[in-house]
Amino acid sequence: MNLFIIFYQYSKLSLKTMLEYKFDRTFITLAIFFREMISVVVMFLILTRFLHIKDWQLFELFFLYSFLFLSYSLFIFLFAGIRDFDHMIHSGEFDRFLTRPLGLMFQIVASRVDYPATLGHGIVGIILFMFTASNVGIDWNIQNIIYYIIALIGGAIIQASIFMISASFSFWTIRVENLRNLIFFNSRRIAGYPISFYPSIIQKILIFVIPFAFVNYFPAQYYLGKEDIELFWGGYMYLTPFVGIIMFFIVYLFWKMGVRSYSSSGNSMY
Amino acid sequence: MRVYLEFAKKSFQNSIVYRMDYFAGVINAIVMILVNIYIWKAIYEEEAAIEGVQFKIIVTYIIISFLMQMVYMMDEYFIENKVRSGLISMDMLKPIHFRWYVFSYNIGTVVFRLLLQFTPAIIVSIFLFNLLGPFSVLYFSYFLLSAVLGYLVLYNLNFIVWISSFWFYWTFSLVTIKDAAVMILSGAMIPLWFMPEWLVDFIKLTPFDAIFYIPIRVYLGMVPEQEILSALFRQVMWIFILFLIGQLLWKAATKKLVVQGG
Known part of the structure; x- marks a missing residue:
């Protein structure tokens, strides 16, 4: 119970810092929204001209895409601290966490919320979802709604795990931030369209190495059931939460190893 | 003129230092080209009759476009950083034209991108993606x-x-x-x-x-x-x-x- 109160206080703090620069942050949110809309608009323009790509209609592609935005928004809302972890180590902020009588992971997660990114991505996701949810023939019964929420959380955890791997490296003062961004955002770009469009090597990478396929393609297929799911094992459609949990578990062990061998960089900017 | 050439040279050398950014630029461009080519491939798959010409043209369009975007990438916060740090006042005291200074800085970056990013990317494109001449x-x-x-x-x-x-x-x-x-x-x-x-x-x-x-x-x-x-x-x-x-x-x-x- 105590933890909830502290978490609430932390979020209030982040919100206050944001509201201090209301004007600026509103524009940042708007800018992120526009930036993320680029690929959506391009998809829209292509589909108004060609009507469908390999049997995928506009609404179905948008529905597939909405998973990426909503789960990323959820991930940033919950785990912005993990995204900025490299910075926490280098600025010495992390050393302060070590001295406090609270779980490390809890402090990292609770101390940051990036509202502009959460909202920017979230709004795109919600717009796409609203436009498509009732247009792609999904019966929104209890079971479907629950799996949708679970799949979103699973997708957020998968993305958080990828960021946590790179965060763990900073315990050994290895900076992989740029490499992570390169891998993460390019995979995300590829996953914007159904993976069945790509050659099998890219499909395998997105399933087994950087499992973005479980963030959007397989959960979306659970609802849409397009033909191209035949290319893959049908069970994948239900695996998103498990992939998330397993990945997070493995990454957490790696992280623990890092914390144990951590010795401070010795400077504090605060 | 000599001064501005030196500025360009300096920005060229600056770009070399950031090795990760260098690789990121090339890889981002190639991934974007790849993704787009597969999307267009998927689009044209069904329209077999017109596939040949149309598809080749669109592939070339995509490649040229993303390579140009890569070369045209500029340091968007160069002036902002100067204004916020106050260094701008130093620049304006110097006997140079600020606009030319900014421009020559960007030219240095373009030369860097042309030589070190564009060249490998175009070679990959020619061999992997069948770029039309x-x-x-x-x-x-x-x-x-x-x-x-x-x-x-x-x-x-x-x-x-x-x-x-x-x-x-x-x-x-x-x-x-x-x-x-x-x-x-x-x-x-x-x-x-x-x-x-x-x-x-x-x-x-x-x-x-x-x-x-x-x-x-x-x-x-x-x-x-x-x-x-x-x-x-x-x-x-x-x-x-x-x-x-x-x-x-x-x-x-x-x-x-x-x-x-x-």
Whole structure:
């Protein structure tokens, strides 16, 4: 119970810092929204001209895409601290966490919320979802709604795990931030369209190495059931939460190893 | 002139230092090309009859576009950083023209990108993606000219956004929104000929198509010989207009410059 109160206080703090620069942050949110809309608009323009790509209609592609935005928004809302972890180590902020009588992971997660990114991505996701949810023939019964929420959380955890791997490296003062961004955002770009469009090597990478396929393609297929799911094992459609949990578990062990061998960089900017 | 050459050289050397950014630039471009090619492949798969020509043209369009985007990438926060840190006052005390200074800095970056990023990326594109050659030697030289003009249009457009940092201090939002507009309206992601007519009519009133769309169309030989001159003229006109706006803003900015600390 105590933890909830502290978490609430932390979020209030982040919100206050944001509201201090209301004007600026509103524009940042708007800018992120526009930036993320680029690929959506391009998809829209292509589909108004060609009507469908390999049997995928506009609404179905948008529905597939909405998973990426909503789960990323959820991930940033919950785990912005993990995204900025490299910075926490280098600025010495992390050393302060070590001295406090609270779980490390809890402090990292609770101390940051990036509202502009959460909202920017979230709004795109919600717009796409609203436009498509009732247009792609999904019966929104209890079971479907629950799996949708679970799949979103699973997708957020998968993305958080990828960021946590790179965060763990900073315990050994290895900076992989740029490499992570390169891998993460390019995979995300590829996953914007159904993976069945790509050659099998890219499909395998997105399933087994950087499992973005479980963030959007397989959960979306659970609802849409397009033909191209035949290319893959049908069970994948239900695996998103498990992939998330397993990945997070493995990454957490790696992280623990890092914390144990951590010795401070010795400077504090605060 | 010597001074500005030195500035360009310095920015060239600066770019070399950031090795990860260097690789990221090349890999991002290749991934974007790859993704887009597979999307277009998926689109054209069903229309077997027209596949050959249409598909090859669109692939070439995509490759040229993303390679140009890579080379045209500029340091969007160069002026903003100077304004916020107060270093701008030092630059303005020096016996140099600030606008030329910024420009030569960007030219250094372009040379870096051409030599070290463009070259490997184009080699990969030729071998992996079957890039079509230019329409003819004559058209290729038109293309080079048009590409330079395209860069200048983008540069002068960017300058207007950069100079706004004298008023706003933080320009992330403006830069990002400008980028989004350029990406969609310049035909960088999808050729204008696939866009609805009303949108194309609108774009014709803006400088955006002068950045990527005109040069790529020239490369593909889609601009008839007698229209080339007017296409190039359109680019020059926009450079001129945007430069003037930039100049007016620059004059206003120097008048109102407030340096916080230094």
